[in-house]
Amino acid sequence: MVQDLGYLKETPSQTAGPYVHIGLIPNLADIPGVYAGDLGAAMVNDKTKGERITVRGRVIDGAGTPLKDAVVEIWQADSAGLYNSPSELRGTADPNFTGWGRRATDAKTGEFVFETVKPGRVPFKDGRRMAPHITFWIAARGINIGLHTRMYFPDEGEANAEDPLLSRIEHRQRVATLIASGESPAYTFDIHLQGEQETVFVDI
Amino acid sequence: MSTIPNKKPETGAFFPRDRDWHPPALALGYKTTILRSPQKALLSMDGTLSEITGPVFSQSMLGELDNDLIHNFAKPGESAIGERIIVHGRVMDERGRAMSGVLLEFWQANAGGRYRHKKESYLAPLDPNFGGCGRTITDEDGYYRFRTVKPGPYPWPNGVNDWRPAHIHFSVFGHGFAQRLITQMYFEGDPLIWKCPIVNTIADKRAVEQLIAPLDMANAIPMDARAYKFDIVLRGRRSTFFENRREGN
Numbered sequence: 001m002v003q004d005l006g007y008l009k010e011t012p013s014q015t016a017g018p019y020v021h022i023g024l025i026p027n028l029a030d031i032p033g034v035y036a037g038d039l040g041a042a043m044v045n046d047k048t049k050g051e052r053i054t055v056r057g058r059v060i061d062g063a064g065t066p067l068k069d070a071v072v073e074i075w076q077a078d079s080a081g082l083y084n085s086p087s088e089l090r091g092t093a094d095p096n097f098t099g100w101g102r103r104a105t106d107a108k109t110g111e112f113v114f115e116t117v118k119p120g121r122v123p124f125k126d127g128r129r130m131a132p133h134i135t136f137w138i139a140a141r142g143i144n145i146g147l148h149t150r151m152y153f154p155d156e157g158e159a160n161a162e163d164p165l166l167s168r169i170e171h172r173q174r175v176a177t178l179i180a181s182g183e184s185p186a187y188t189f190d191i192h193l194q195g196e197q198e199t200v201f202v203d204i
Numbered sequence: 205m206s207t208i209p210n211k212k213p214e215t216g217a218f219f220p221r222d223r224d225w226h227p228p229a230l231a232l233g234y235k236t237t238i239l240r241s242p243q244k245a246l247l248s249m250d251g252t253l254s255e256i257t258g259p260v261f262s263q264s265m266l267g268e269l270d271n272d273l274i275h276n277f278a279k280p281g282e283s284a285i286g287e288r289i290i291v292h293g294r295v296m297d298e299r300g301r302a303m304s305g306v307l308l309e310f311w312q313a314n315a316g317g318r319y320r321h322k323k324e325s326y327l328a329p330l331d332p333n334f335g336g337c338g339r340t341i342t343d344e345d346g347y348y349r350f351r352t353v354k355p356g357p358y359p360w361p362n363g364v365n366d367w368r369p370a371h372i373h374f375s376v377f378g379h380g381f382a383q384r385l386i387t388q389m390y391f392e393g394d395p396l397i398w399k400c401p402i403v404n405t406i407a408d409k410r411a412v413e414q415l416i417a418p419l420d421m422a423n424a425i426p427m428d429a430r431a432y433k434f435d436i437v438l439r440g441r442r443s444t445f446f447e448n449r450r451e452g453n
C-alpha cells in the first residue's frame with residue numbers, strides 16, 4: 001500500500017432539464033418579483049470600452065432542429081484582453097464590463113443574442129497569444145453535462161492561424177465549426193450538437 | 205463590512221474531469237440525449253486563462269428572501285404548502301478546501317410535483333404561494349443554506365410510466381469558469397431514485413450516492429422544519445508549481 005491521495009470526487013453532473021429557466025432566468029419564465037432582474041442579462045453599459053458587437057446563434061440538435069429550451073452562457077475577456085475575475089493577475093479589467101452573460105434560447109425561434117464587446121487577445125501559458133475568442137457553455141434538457149466550446153472571429157485570420165487551441169484540432173475541416181460568420185458588429189455562431197457539422201466541444 | 209481575504213489569488217489550472225464518473229453525453233435510457241449528444245471526441249487541453257478565471261458574485265446582490273422558497277413568492281403573511289425543510293451543506297473543491305463566494309442557484313417543483321413553467325402540463329395544481337427558485341452564496345467557510353418545501357415526484361414523457369424522484373436542481377459557479385456545474389439533489393430513501401433514467405445516466409453507484417442528501421435531524425428545527433445535508437464538490441485546482449514560459453519566469 002501507498003499513501004492515499006485523499007482527493008474528493010467531483011459532484012457528478014445532471015441535466016438542467018426543460019425547466020431550467022425557473023432557476024436561472026425566472027423573470028423571463030414568468031416568475032416575477034423574486035429577483036430584481038435576471039443574472040447575466042446585461043454585460044455592457046454606456047461606459048464599457050471597446051468595439052460593441054452582437055453575437056447571435058442557435059443550438060441545433062442531430063435532426064437539424066434548434067433547441068428552444070437551452071441556456072447559453074458566455075465568458076470572455078474585455079477589449080484589452082483582461083478577465084473580470086480575481087484570478088486575473090495581469091491588470092484590472094474594465095469595471096464596466098462583466099465578461100459573463102446568460103441567455104435562454106428563444107422559445108419560438110431558438111435564437112440567442114448577446115450584446116457584448118469584442119475581446120482582446122489573451123496569453124496562452126507558454127507566452128503565445130490566443131486569438132480573440134468567447135467561451136460558450138450550454139446546458140439543456142438531454143445534455144447530461146454542460147458543453148463547453150469557443151467562438152472565434154472570422155476577421156481574425158492571422159490570429160486564428162496561430163491560436164494554440166485551434167492548432168490542436170486534428171481534423172482541419174472542423175476548425176471552421178468554431179469560427180463565427182458575419183462581420184463586425186454582427187456575428188452569427190450556430191452550435192451543432194451532432195452530425196456532419198458537429199461543433200468541436202472541449203474538455204478543459 | 206468588508207474584509208480583505210488573507211489568501212493568494214487562485215491561478216492554478218483545474219484537475220481534469222473524470223468523465224467516467226460523470227454521466228456520458230449519450231445515455232439511451234434518457235431519450236432526449238440521443239439527438240443532443242456530440243458523437244465526436246471532446247478536444248482535451250490543459251486549462252488556460254479563459255477557464256481558470258470566472259465571474260464572481262457578491263453577497264450584496266442577494267435579497268433577504270432569496271434563500272427562502274417558502275416565502276419568496278408568497279403573498280404577505282402566507283407561505284408555500286408542503287413539508288418544510290432546510291437544505292444546507294458545504295461547497296469544497298476536490299482537495300477538500302472550503303470554497304467561499306460560490307453562487308448556488310436552485311429550482312424545483314412544488315410539493316405536488318408541479319413546476320411553475322408555461323411548458324409544464326402536469327395536472328397537479330400550482331401552489332399560488334410557491335415560485336420554485338432560490339439562490340445563495342457560500343460564506344467564508346464554504347457553507348450555504350436555504351429553506352423550502354420538499355418537492356414531489358413528477359411524471360415525464362420518457363418511458364410510458366417514468367417518474368422523477370423528488371429532486372432539487374442546483375446550478376453552481378466556482379471560482380473558475382471550468383468549475384461550472386449543474387446537478388440535481390435527491391432525498392435519502394426515495395425508492396424512485398434507482399428507477400430513474402436520468403439518475404441512471406450515471407454509471408457508478410457511488411457517484412449516484414454523492415447526489416443523495418441524508419436526513420439531518422441534528423439541524424432540524426423542532427416544531428418547524430426538518431433538514432437535509434447536501435455537500436457539493438467542485439474541481440480541484442493544481443498548486444501553481446512551475447509554468448514554462450518562453451521568456452523565462
